[in-house]
Amino acid sequence: MSQKHAAISTPVKAPAYAWVVLFALYMATLAAPLNLFKLPPVMTTIQKAFNLSMSQSGDLMSIFSIMGFVLAIPAGFILKRFGIKLTGLFAVGSVTIGAAFGAMADTARMLFVGRFIEGVGMGLIMVAAPLAISLWFPAEKRALPTGLWASSVGIGNIATLVLAPSLAVAQGWRAVWWAGAIFSAVAFVLFAILFRLPKKEEMREAPLPPPTAGEPESPSLLKGMANVNFWMISIAFGVYNLVVMAMCSFLPAFLELERGYSITFDQGFMMNASFVTAFIMLASIFSGPAGGHLSDRMGKRKGIVVACFILMTLTFLMPFTVTGWMIPVYMLLFGIVGGPVAPILLASVPEVATKPAFIGIGMSVAALGQNIGMYIGPSLFSRIQEAQGWATAGYWMIPICIVGLIAAWRIKVR
Numbered sequence: 001m002s003q004k005h006a007a008i009s010t011p012v013k014a015p016a017y018a019w020v021v022l023f024a025l026y027m028a029t030l031a032a033p034l035n036l037f038k039l040p041p042v043m044t045t046i047q048k049a050f051n052l053s054m055s056q057s058g059d060l061m062s063i064f065s066i067m068g069f070v071l072a073i074p075a076g077f078i079l080k081r082f083g084i085k086l087t088g089l090f091a092v093g094s095v096t097i098g099a100a101f102g103a104m105a106d107t108a109r110m111l112f113v114g115r116f117i118e119g120v121g122m123g124l125i126m127v128a129a130p131l132a133i134s135l136w137f138p139a140e141k142r143a144l145p146t147g148l149w150a151s152s153v154g155i156g157n158i159a160t161l162v163l164a165p166s167l168a169v170a171q172g173w174r175a176v177w178w179a180g181a182i183f184s185a186v187a188f189v190l191f192a193i194l195f196r197l198p199k200k201e202e203m204r205e206a207p208l209p210p211p212t213a214g215e216p217e218s219p220s221l222l223k224g225m226a227n228v229n230f231w232m233i234s235i236a237f238g239v240y241n242l243v244v245m246a247m248c249s250f251l252p253a254f255l256e257l258e259r260g261y262s263i264t265f266d267q268g269f270m271m272n273a274s275f276v277t278a279f280i281m282l283a284s285i286f287s288g289p290a291g292g293h294l295s296d297r298m299g300k301r302k303g304i305v306v307a308c309f310i311l312m313t314l315t316f317l318m319p320f321t322v323t324g325w326m327i328p329v330y331m332l333l334f335g336i337v338g339g340p341v342a343p344i345l346l347a348s349v350p351e352v353a354t355k356p357a358f359i360g361i362g363m364s365v366a367a368l369g370q371n372i373g374m375y376i377g378p379s380l381f382s383r384i385q386e387a388q389g390w391a392t393a394g395y396w397m398i399p400i401c402i403v404g405l406i407a408a409w410r411i412k413v414r
Contacts, residue, residue, distance in 0.1 A: 014145075015202040018136035022145050024194035025129045026152050028088050031095045031184035032122040033156030036064050038176050039115075040249050041164040041274035044256060044263065045173050050108040054253075058382030061249045064115045068123035068371025075127040076221075076364040084135075085195050087128045092191060095121035096184035103177035114177075121184075127367045130346050131360055136198055139350060140296065147292030147343035154281035154288070154339075157248060161274035161281075165263045224361030229352035232411045233345050233362070234369030236305065239404025240341045241370045243312070243397045245377035247319065247334070251277045254320060254390055259327065276328050283335025291340020292347065301348045304340055305408045311337035313401035320390040348413045 039046065043057050052060065071078070079087050095118050102114025129149060137145050164176045224230075252273040255261035261273035269275050295304050315334050322330050349362040384393040 014137045014141055015198060017196075017202065018145075018198075020194055021132065021136050021196070022149060024191045025088075025132055026149055027187040028092050028191040028195075029125050029129050029149060030152040030156050031092050031180075031187040032118070032125055033153040034159060034183055035095055035099050035118050035156075035180040036061075036122060037157040037248065038160045038164050038180050040252050040277075041161050041263070042168045042173050042176060043249075043253050045168055046111075049173060050111065052108065054250075054386050055379070055382045056108075057253075058249065058378040058380075060112060060115060061245070061378035062375045063112055064119040064122065065371045065374035066116060067120045068126070069368050069375060071120065071123040072127065072368035072371055073221075073225075073364050075124055075367065076360045078124065079128055079131065079360060084128050084132050084197065085191075087124055088132075088191055088195065089188065091121040091124035091128065092184055092188040093121070094118065094124075096181050096188060099177055099181035099184060103174045103181060123367065123371060126370060127360075127363050130349070130363050130366075132195075134350050134359060136202075142350070143292035143296045143301075143343060143347040144289060146347045147289035147340070150343040150346065151285040151288050153342070154285035154335075157281040158278045158285070161252070161278040165272070165274050166265065169264055221361060224353075224358040225365060227352065227354060227358065227362065229411050229413065230349070230362045230365040231369075232407045233348055233352070234365045235407035236309070236369075236404045236411070237342065237345050237366050238369030238373035239400055239407070240309075240312075240338065240345075241373035242377040242380075243316070243401060243404075244338060245374045246381035246393075246397060248277065248280060249378045250381060250385065251280075251319070251331075255327070258320075258390065259323070270328065276331060279328055279331035280335040280338075283332045284339030287336045287339030288343050292343040295340070295344050295347070299414060301344050301351070301413045302408065302411055305344050305348075305411075306405065308337050308339075308341050309401060309405040309408050312341075313398055313405060316394050316397040316401065318394075320394045345408075348411060352411065352413050 039057075039061055046052065046060070047057055075087075082090075098114045098117030098119070098121070101117060102111050105111040105114055130146065133145055133149060134142065160176075167175050167179065255273035255276060256263060261267075261271050261276065263273060265272050265275070291304060291308070295301055298304075312334070315330070315337065318330060319334070346363075346366060349366055350356075350359045353359045353362050381393050384396050
C-alpha cells in the first residue's frame, strides 16, 4: 500500500482542544448576529422612537453589513498581518463598542453610526472563524464543526427574537442594546482566554509543501480570486443571506401589522410575532449541523446545496399569504430547507481551492458575497414592500433564489 493511500484511508481525528477553540469561536461569532438581529423584534418600537419609515428601518438593518463587504477581501491581509486571534478580538471589540454607542443614541444618525461600527466585527469574524476551523479540523471532518459554528447565527436570532421584545417593553429599547454590548464584552474575554492556534503535534494533516522555485511564499490575491468556484460559492452564499435577511428582518413586523400578532406574550406564545418567527432559526440550528454531517457521511456537497436551494425557492410562494396554523409550520419548513446551505458552502471553500494558501482568499470572497447579500436584502425587500405590498415582495425572492441555485450548480465540488 502506498504512503498516499494509507494517508487517505486512515481516519483522522481532530485534537481534543479543537472543540474548546470551536466554543471560543462560537461565542465570538454569536456576539455579531445577537446584535445584528436585535432590531427586527423591536422594529416597530424603533420606528416610533425615531420616526422611521419601513425603508429607513431596512437601511438600519443593511448598514450593519456595509463594512462586511468592504472588509471582506482585505480581511485576508488583515488576518495575515495580525493573525486570527488579534483579528477576532478586534472584531468582538467593535461589536461591543458599536452596541454601547447605539444604546446611548438620542438621534437616528447616532443609531445608524452604532450599527455601522457593529458591522465591522461581523465582517471580520465571519472570515476569521472558518479559517480557524480549517486549521483545527481535518477536511473530511470539517462540515460538522462548521455547521455547529454556523448555528450561532440562528441562536443569536432566536435569543433576540424571544427576549428582546419583553426586555424592550419592561426596560425600553436601550436595554436591548446594552444587553448586546454586555454579552459581546463577555465573548471578548472568553475568546482572549481560550483561543489559540494548534501546536505542531496537534496538526494532524500533512504540512503544506514548500513553494517551488521562483514561486512567492505569499499567495497572489489575483491568482486566488481567479478561481471561478470561489465566486460561484460567493454568489450562492450571497443569495442565501439576501433572502434570509429579508425574511427574518420583516416577518415580525408583518405578523404584528397584518396578522394581529403581539410584541409581547399577552396573547400567548403562539401569538407573539418574534417567538413564531424564531421557528425559522430554531429549525436551522438543527438542520444546519445535520446537513453538514450528512454531507460528510455521503461525501457530497453540491447535491445537498442544490436540493436545498430548490426547496427554498418553492417556499417563497407562500410566506405572506399563509394564515392560522400554517404560519408556524411555514417558519419551521423555511428553516429546515435553508439551514444546511451556509455550512456546506463554507466547507466547500477549502476543497475547491487550487492551493492551501488560497483558502483564506476563498473565505474572503465568500464573505464578500455574504455581506453584499445581507446589505441588499433588507433594503431591497422594504422598498418592494412599500411599493407593491408584502406578497409581491416575497415573490421577488423567487428569481433571486434561482440565481443562487444556478451558482450552486456550477460549483465544481464533490
